[in-house]
Amino acid sequence: MTRPDADISSKQGQGSFSIPLVGEVCSATFTTVPRRRRVVEVAHLIATRWLSAVIVTEGGHPVGIVTKHSIVRDVLARGYTGMEVTVGDVMRSPIVSIDAAAGVDRAARLMAATSIRYLAVTRDGHLVGLLSHYHVARLLPRLIGQAGGPRAGRSEGMQGPS
Amino acid sequence: MKDIRAFDFTTTEYPSVGYDDLVLDALESMAASQRDYAMVVEQGDIVGVLEQAEVVFAYGRGELTADTRVAEMARDLPWIDADATFDDVVRFMAALDIFQVCIENTVLDDFMLLRAIWTERLAMAREFREYEAPEVEA
Numbered sequence: 001m002t003r004p005d006a007d008i009s010s011k012q013g014q015g016s017f018s019i020p021l022v023g024e025v026c027s028a029t030f031t032t033v034p035r036r037r038r039v040v041e042v043a044h045l046i047a048t049r050w051l052s053a054v055i056v057t058e059g060g061h062p063v064g065i066v067t068k069h070s071i072v073r074d075v076l077a078r079g080y081t082g083m084e085v086t087v088g089d090v091m092r093s094p095i096v097s098i099d100a101a102a103g104v105d106r107a108a109r110l111m112a113a114t115s116i117r118y119l120a121v122t123r124d125g126h127l128v129g130l131l132s133h134y135h136v137a138r139l140l141p142r143l144i145g146q147a148g149g150p151r152a153g154r155s156e157g158m159q160g161p162s
Numbered sequence: 163m164k165d166i167r168a169f170d171f172t173t174t175e176y177p178s179v180g181y182d183d184l185v186l187d188a189l190e191s192m193a194a195s196q197r198d199y200a201m202v203v204e205q206g207d208i209v210g211v212l213e214q215a216e217v218v219f220a221y222g223r224g225e226l227t228a229d230t231r232v233a234e235m236a237r238d239l240p241w242i243d244a245d246a247t248f249d250d251v252v253r254f255m256a257a258l259d260i261f262q263v264c265i266e267n268t269v270l271d272d273f274m275l276l277r278a279i280w281t282e283r284l285a286m287a288r289e290f291r292e293y294e295a296p297e298v299e300a
Contacts, residue, residue, distance in 0.1 A: 052273070068276050077253050137192070
């Protein structure tokens with residue numbers, strides 16, 4: 001799946017590189033938890049399943065995100081054990097999302113503009129994946145080597161903060 | 163967490179880079195070691211950290227090139243005392259909004275911290291064992 005307008009010529013004239021779409025590189029396997037879950041349970045989940053973040057839902061819809069760092073910063077550092085608070089109390093909300101059809105370069109601009117490391121990926125308004133800085137970082141050698149940086153332009157596909 | 167010495171849970175297995183290294187090379191080191199950061203080591207001492215996410219942010223701002231050096235993007239990493247407890251580390255991380263701490267040239271990151279707290283390695287974890295992992299919706 002590539003966009004017709006996503007080909008960019010290399011500076012060295014050695015061919016072209018199609019900027020991948022968010023939907024192609026994001027993790028389609030992600031974890032969601034209801035907002036009423038206690039943080040202690042989610043911290044256990046993160047620690048034992050080697051997760052970096054979980055998406056918080058309400059009524060099946062994504063409403064926020066909780067990361068390993070936010071548990072340290074917003075729960076443990078404030079003296080909570082995690083038993084007294086729910087993920088709904090500490091989640092980052094609203095969740096910042098990007099359309100699966102957007103290019104990875106646009107996702108990087110959105111991450112930079114919001115200082116957010118994890119984006120919810122949506123298609124037709126439905127949550128379909130989770131994009132992290134890791135997904136973008138592993139593409140940077142090719143993106144930089146070919147393009148020299150994200151192109152300025154319109155922000156189709158961006159949906160956040162929503 | 164007040165009585166647990168954080169140093170006992172640190173690691174020396176982290177990707178290391180120098181200030182003069184290329185950021186893109188540093189990213190490869192991170193990927194190879196499955197970390198989202200690399201420690202900046204100068205003359206044998208940890209002096210800073212390069213965060214994978216900060217590199218992505220720099221790319222998003224149009225500030226990353228193939229020639230960008232670690233020195234342009236790394237930040238200093240303050241050390242915490244070797245006798246620091248988990249409580250100390252947690253407050254230190256929160257106060258400085260950092261994701262890792264350096265203790266006597268070893269590293270403890272936020273994920274290692276969570277794993278240490280919520281696994282059987284700590285007696286306090288027994289308190290939490292009665293709670294089963296929440297069901298996964300998707």
